[in-house]
Amino acid sequence: MSSTFWNDRYAADGLVYGELPNEFLVSMRSRLPKAGRALDIGAGEGRNALFLASLGLDVLAVDQSDVGLAKAQRLARERGLRLGTHAADLAEFTAEPGSLDLVTSVFCHLPAALRAAVHARAHDWLRPGGLILIEAYAPDQLLRHTGGPKDPALLASLDTLLSELTPFEILHGAALTRNVSEGQYHTGDASVVQVLARRN
Numbered sequence: 001m002s003s004t005f006w007n008d009r010y011a012a013d014g015l016v017y018g019e020l021p022n023e024f025l026v027s028m029r030s031r032l033p034k035a036g037r038a039l040d041i042g043a044g045e046g047r048n049a050l051f052l053a054s055l056g057l058d059v060l061a062v063d064q065s066d067v068g069l070a071k072a073q074r075l076a077r078e079r080g081l082r083l084g085t086h087a088a089d090l091a092e093f094t095a096e097p098g099s100l101d102l103v104t105s106v107f108c109h110l111p112a113a114l115r116a117a118v119h120a121r122a123h124d125w126l127r128p129g130g131l132i133l134i135e136a137y138a139p140d141q142l143l144r145h146t147g148g149p150k151d152p153a154l155l156a157s158l159d160t161l162l163s164e165l166t167p168f169e170i171l172h173g174a175a176l177t178r179n180v181s182e183g184q185y186h187t188g189d190a191s192v193v194q195v196l197a198r199r200n
Contacts, residue, residue, distance in 0.1 A: 037057065037100050040104045041104070057101070059084065062087075064090070103132045107137065130198070135195075138155060138158070140191045141190055141191040142155070161193055169197060177192075180192070
């Protein structure tokens, strides 16, 4: 999906995926770093990046939609939070090796080759002990009508994700059905995959 698609989606006045952060991200709060640098990819309107900033992390929100990121910056100002934003295609984005303490990817669905490449790059971007957190729709979400892409090429099973994250130590890996109520496009019981992993 192109930057034009996402700019059009985020052009409405409200927050498309809601104001609250992702429930899985919040549930992992106690395991996240308390300081340092975080990268939120596919950040959209910034709900998860802003949550990380509220924890005291130095956060860069990356998304291909400059419209979504402008909303994120406005919300950061309203909440008195500091947030960096960068509009970029993830195929071209990079970060300094060993510069990050946390990478988050929440419902950021990429073609398989790009997804695997981003996960490999994330390992390089993270410091030893740094974490990557992922929640995404699973392939059998296609049988539901509660959100997520309709292209099976953009969905990965837990086994696929774990195979892409073999350099990491897996701290949490789950494939489950949970109620996702995060804005107008994510509403209802959903098949998801979740991973929290650490770079050794």
